[in-house]
Amino acid sequence: MSIIEVNNLSKQFSYYKKELGLKSSIKSLFHRELLYKQAVKDVSFTVEEGEIVGFLGPNGAGKTTTLKMLSGIIYPTGGSASVLGFKPWERKKNFKQQFAIVMGQKNQLWWDLPANESLQLNKCIYEVSDHDFAMTIGELTELLDVKDLLKVQVRKLSLGERMKMELIAALLHKPKVIFLDEPTIGLDILSQKNIRAFFKYYNQQNKVTIVLTSHYMNDIIDLCKRTIVINEGSVVYDDDLANINAMLEEKKIATVTLLNSVNKDDLLRYGKIKEHGELEFTLEMNKENSQQIIKSMLENLPIADFTLEDISIEEGIAALYQTR
Numbered sequence: 001m002s003i004i005e006v007n008n009l010s011k012q013f014s015y016y017k018k019e020l021g022l023k024s025s026i027k028s029l030f031h032r033e034l035l036y037k038q039a040v041k042d043v044s045f046t047v048e049e050g051e052i053v054g055f056l057g058p059n060g061a062g063k064t065t066t067l068k069m070l071s072g073i074i075y076p077t078g079g080s081a082s083v084l085g086f087k088p089w090e091r092k093k094n095f096k097q098q099f100a101i102v103m104g105q106k107n108q109l110w111w112d113l114p115a116n117e118s119l120q121l122n123k124c125i126y127e128v129s130d131h132d133f134a135m136t137i138g139e140l141t142e143l144l145d146v147k148d149l150l151k152v153q154v155r156k157l158s159l160g161e162r163m164k165m166e167l168i169a170a171l172l173h174k175p176k177v178i179f180l181d182e183p184t185i186g187l188d189i190l191s192q193k194n195i196r197a198f199f200k201y202y203n204q205q206n207k208v209t210i211v212l213t214s215h216y217m218n219d220i221i222d223l224c225k226r227t228i229v230i231n232e233g234s235v236v237y238d239d240d241l242a243n244i245n246a247m248l249e250e251k252k253i254a255t256v257t258l259l260n261s262v263n264k265d266d267l268l269r270y271g272k273i274k275e276h277g278e279l280e281f282t283l284e285m286n287k288e289n290s291q292q293i294i295k296s297m298l299e300n301l302p303i304a305d306f307t308l309e310d311i312s313i314e315e316g317i318a319a320l321y322q323t324r
């Protein structure tokens, strides 16, 4: 059995339309219009123990809603899911002691207290023994390089330092499954890299299962072999990240610099123009007949410089984001 199993999971939110202005607000006391939003539609996937899976999608695609259902924070309106053999929304104690969710945009730690006091609170909530607490804090503060910051009031920590403390709080009870919802949001490049290196090491050492959402492609490329992409609430891709372009038509991207400008129409016959400047343009062409196209371009255009590349993973993902 897979450690996470999701079958046709759906969530429809219902909410009342909010009117602007006093007159409309008074009117809405007597008649309120109910609206619906289908945030997640029939999502199905499985995750094996020890996997790190990227969970991607454009803003509003339904990633956080799915992770909230898998953490038992909200109920689904359809389908089923099992995490570590539990129905998450039943919120059994044994389940809560085996998973963690980290939301980059939300704080778990108390702002006005030093991190070590919030960690003590989590120790009690998760019934971590004194010995395990000391060992885990020692190991994680060392790995994340925040040993000297445990006694600093959380509000005085930098964003990166606070995120490291949030991670320690989430990992204190040694969860087997970790949902990471944009854990590197707002962090500088070096801090993002450190957090990624930490999770890579932590996953290898502890065989934890991680589902990661991030809008930073480097997080996904670095950590996740497999990626699930959702768009408008539905899964549009579930495979190795390396294969992301294979499901699209095989394409090549040519970046061309010209010696002198030419009419845009003269370029269109070679392929789809993606970007166009005075003397530079990028062109998307089919891999199959790229050689003939290049030959013809070299013969007919005043070319100063020319590079040909496969379509990037980011562009493949961007194309999936446009899939409806």
Ligand SMILES: Nc1ncnc2c1ncn2[C@@H]1O[C@H](COP(=O)(O)OP(=O)(O)OP(=O)(O)O)[C@@H](O)[C@H]1O
Residues within 6 Å of the ligand: 013, 014, 015, 037, 038, 039, 057, 058, 059, 060, 061, 062, 063, 064, 065, 066
């Ligand atoms: N409580 C709610 N009531 C009504 N609609 C909601 C609620 N929560 C989320 N939504 C809507 O559901 C859709 C999915 O939201 P969700 O937060 O899951 O997206 P996301 O993929 O995590 O986006 P982002 O990358 O921007 O964080 C959005 O259109 C959002 O506005």
